[in-house]
Amino acid sequence: MTHQEIEFHQRVERLSRRHAALVHGADTYLRADGLLVAAPRRRWSGRAGLSMKALALCVLAFILFKGFLIVAVGAVTYDSRVERLAQGTPAEAIGAWAMQREPVSDWLAQEMRRWRF
Known part of the structure; x- marks a missing residue:
């Protein structure tokens, strides 16, 4: 292969990798020279989009729900129901x-x- 062909295939490979990264979402921004550029969207450790903030909110909601249940049924009844649940599957x-x-x-x-x- 000639030097030009090798360079061409390297450019095609680089574009293919960039396209594959952009398939999962992109953020666009305007550079100082006026060119609109698309950059791959960063993902949180490859997960399906669950952010740390969303995870923290779910944990907080769960703890609030438990607190509400303790108030609604009473601490003694709540403990007995949890004990009965622990005896199951x-x-x-x-x-x-x-x-x-x-x-x-x-x-x-x-x-x-x-x-x-």
Whole structure:
């Protein structure tokens, strides 16, 4: 192959890689010289778009939900239901582990009790 052919194939390969990166989304920006450029959108560790902020909001909502349940049914009833859930299938035992009371949900339940009408 000649030098020009090698250079051509290198350019084609570089364009193919860039196109493959742009398929997953792109951000466009205007350079100082007036050229509009598309750059591949950055993804969070290759996941399906779940950001750290969204994950933190889900955890917060889950803890708030647990606090609400503790207020709604009472701490003793809540603990008995979680214990009964822990005696079930392995999936239910995992759910019971996630639903067990911890200091944050207890504190939230205590604060919610004070707001209760």
